[in-house]
Amino acid sequence: MPDTLGAALLIARKDLAIEFRTRTAFFSAVVFALLAIVIFFFAWDPTAVAASDLAPGVLWVIFTFSGLLGLHRSFGVELADRALDGLLGAPVPRHAIYLGKAMANLVFVLAIEVIAVPAVALFYDMPLGGAAGVAALAALMVLAAIGLVAVGTLFAAMSVNTRLGELLLPMLSLPFFVPIVVPAAQTTARLLAGRPVVESVGWLKILVAFDLVFVAACTVAFPYTLED
């Protein structure tokens, strides 16, 4: 029998293979992200709000809502033909299912970030601050994505079997996204403004703390969401 990590990797690989073949959620999320960037851009009055003030908010609104598209889909593929029964009937720990789904969702959100960050930088003419700035921004994106995915994957599992799953997922997830999005947006604003990374250490610590708490708590809680 595969161990927890082995089973999680199997499930993540399977989910990514399905998404790669169908591309439904990814294309929807990318189209949403680009449309949102364009709409925010044309609604923006540069004489009233500086780009460095607006861009971080735009970025995190986009990541939050486009991420939800992928999160909902991650358990949606298990409902068709009750493939979830196949997973639950397999001799793998329940939390391996969670970790596998979360890994695939993390790749999904990171892929959106890879497209959306340069697009926002282009539209708002934001310098990314050279190699050090890009590296710091990339690290921030990964940290924030881990938090969003940890919470979102748990609530996606909870909401998928309900009739109003698409409505329930954001209603459950968004309040828990706040402690992730606030430090992420604050740090993004500082990095895009070209401020030194040390100024953001406090926010980053909060982000790491929430990541640890959410990953641990959601991994423990996940098996109970699958109880009949």
Place this chain on the structure above:
Amino acid sequence: MTTPAVAAEARYAVEVETLVRAFGRRRAVDGVSFTLDAGDCLAVFGPNGAGKTTLLRVLAGLLRPTSGRALVAGVSLPGGQGARQRIGFISHASMLYAALTARENVEFAARLFGVPDPRGAAARALDAMRMTPRADAPVRSLSRGMQQRVSIARAMVHAPSVVLLDEPFTGLDASGAAALTAVLGALRESGAALVLVTHNLEEGLALATHAAIMTAGVFARHESRASLDAHAYADTYRTLVSVDA
């Protein structure tokens, strides 16, 4: 195919004792008891809503019993990974991923069950169900009957010692039905116990060593196949089902 050894201390391959599964106030399974030895096959007949599928889902470890107990190879269900390792479950739904090929679906299951040489095991399972020519076709492009064959290959790829089948012949053509019968025969010879839920008396009795008629969550009749006459049994079944309806 080799079958995982039944726990040495287990008296039966499957042991069900006054099993109850309720949904709210409704008892879908209401005090069912039976035992199966290795190589036995219990055919469960009954009308829609009798509780047959719920019974199978409890035995598959997908539903928790409300009371009573169910053991597979001596392990109490829903049990842990050890119990699930021994069970193969074929349900109404195919449990397949439409975007993946037949081979990828079966191989994924083989890997999840820790089967050595998952690629070879998947190829053999698909071959047993006569699906080799379409093994690399996406499941979504297969007919309902072919999806059923892949679903059966998926459930058998880890050589389970207990096989739970919910209307497995539905949607199969003559070739598929013959392949399934051959696979089930081979599994029984290797010591696997089968629980087969079906509406088709002829199909069920052909495979069964034991037969039960389930109505309203209970076994209205439960006996050895050897002790019953197929014609008389059909009359009894019709009577019980019409009374229940």
